[in-house]
Amino acid sequence: MENRYIRQERFQGVGEKGQEKLRISRVTVIGLGALGSMAANNLARAGVGFIRLVDRDVVELSNLQRQMLYTEADVKSQVPKAHAALKHLQEINSENAYEAVVTDANSATIDSLISDVDLVIDGTDNFEVRFLMSEACLHHKKNWIYGGTRGSIGMTKNFIYGEDQPCLRCMMSYDGARNMPTCATEGILNATTAILASLETNEAIKILIGSDAVRKEMLYFDLWQNRSRKIPVVKNEECPVCGYGQYSFYGKNTGMQAAELCGRDSVQVVPAEEEHIDFMSFAERLKPFGTVTVNAFTLDFDDGTYGVKLFKNGRAIIKNVLDANRAKSIYTKYVTNQLPEKK
Amino acid sequence: MGVVRFLLFNYPDTLPELPFTFRPGMTIRDLAEECAQVSGVTAPASEMLNTGAMVDGKYVSTDYKFDGSEGAVDFMNQIGDG
Secondary structure, rough: OOOOHHHHHHHHOOHHHHHHHHOOEEEEHHHHHHHHHHHHHHHHHHHOOOEEEOOOOEEEHHOOOOOOOOOOHHHHHHEEHHHHHHHHHHHHOOOOEEEEEEEOOOOOOHHHHHHOEEEEEOOOOOOOHHHHHHHHHHHHOEEEEEEEEEEEEEEEEEEEOOOOOOOHHHHHHHHHHOOOOOOOHOOOOOHHHHHHHHHHHHHHHHHHOOOOOOOOOEEHHHHHOOEEEOOOOOOOOOOOOOOOOOOOOOOOOOOOOOOEEEEOOOOEEOOOOOOOOOOOHHHHHHHHHHHEEOOOEEEEEOOOOOOOEEOOOEEEEEOOOOOOOHHHHHHHHHHHHHHHOOO | EEEEEOOOOOOOOOEEEEEOOOOOEHHHHHHHHHHHHOOOOOOOHHHHHHEEEEEEEEEEOOOEEEEOOOOOOEEEEEOOEO
């Protein structure tokens, strides 16, 4: 019988035993942008048996320059990235199992996303989710891989669970990591994201098969300047998170959440409690206020000034707005206040 | 003798590494201000302090006081897009 993994098995670091370990491995990829979609692609082709695909957004035209898994047809159909990725990955390797989850990774959803997998891969675009991921992985004793990129620069670090191992908070603070320039303002090269995602994938494979070649340091590279460097990171005994167990993100319920989306004049709003919205009846309620279109995954509303892309679980992307509080007000007006009362 | 390393993406022309003797009692803030005066370091102290620093692989605040045993300080922007 033809073996699609024969070249990978011949690599002595993997071998047949390593391939079998990949087959029974379970991975969650959180965020399916440039890094996450490429990592999912690599993992699927490498034969990782189960891949959970988590993303809150839909495919947009400006994604196609670097998000290798998607096509113009995905943009046209406004399909959520998780479902677009699932479809393409099934076409690439139908031997694996996939699960598409269209949701925001937050303190309410994170347990269900990571508790039953061997490894979590970071494809996110903000440090709020990364700190949450770091704390949740610590709580669930999971390994995870951080990756961040901008312009021609990439940075990645493996976080292996263990009492003597550092966590994300050992190497940075949330305050220090906020308000950094983004790809939307500073640009991004597709070679940067492809290489960084491949580095993440390569480490993922080593971790999953139990290789002793797993990188311990943080890796930094600048493709444009032709520089790379490995930076040691060690456990900080005084770390509030892994040293004293004081979580700042995991297990914290802070009501309706609003977060600006990477340079898109949009704000994502996540309700305090998940909803189950019937789009057809909800569309009727919104029609007096503007135009409404519905597909299988989203409801799009436009009042002439603001746009609302609503998902069935109540999460929404408010368009043409920069201020989180303004976005919450728009959400309250067009979503919260139009929802039928809960019985 | 220790080393200060710079990974500050707005200042790619800054020296990648600077040999430095960390004196007991000096703070990260003092260090950033001294480094900013060195020829070849184009980044201002404020940029170095913007995201804090790692001392021998551990994140520290700008008030961290050196005891003289330290080997390396990394001034490093965090990169968050994906």
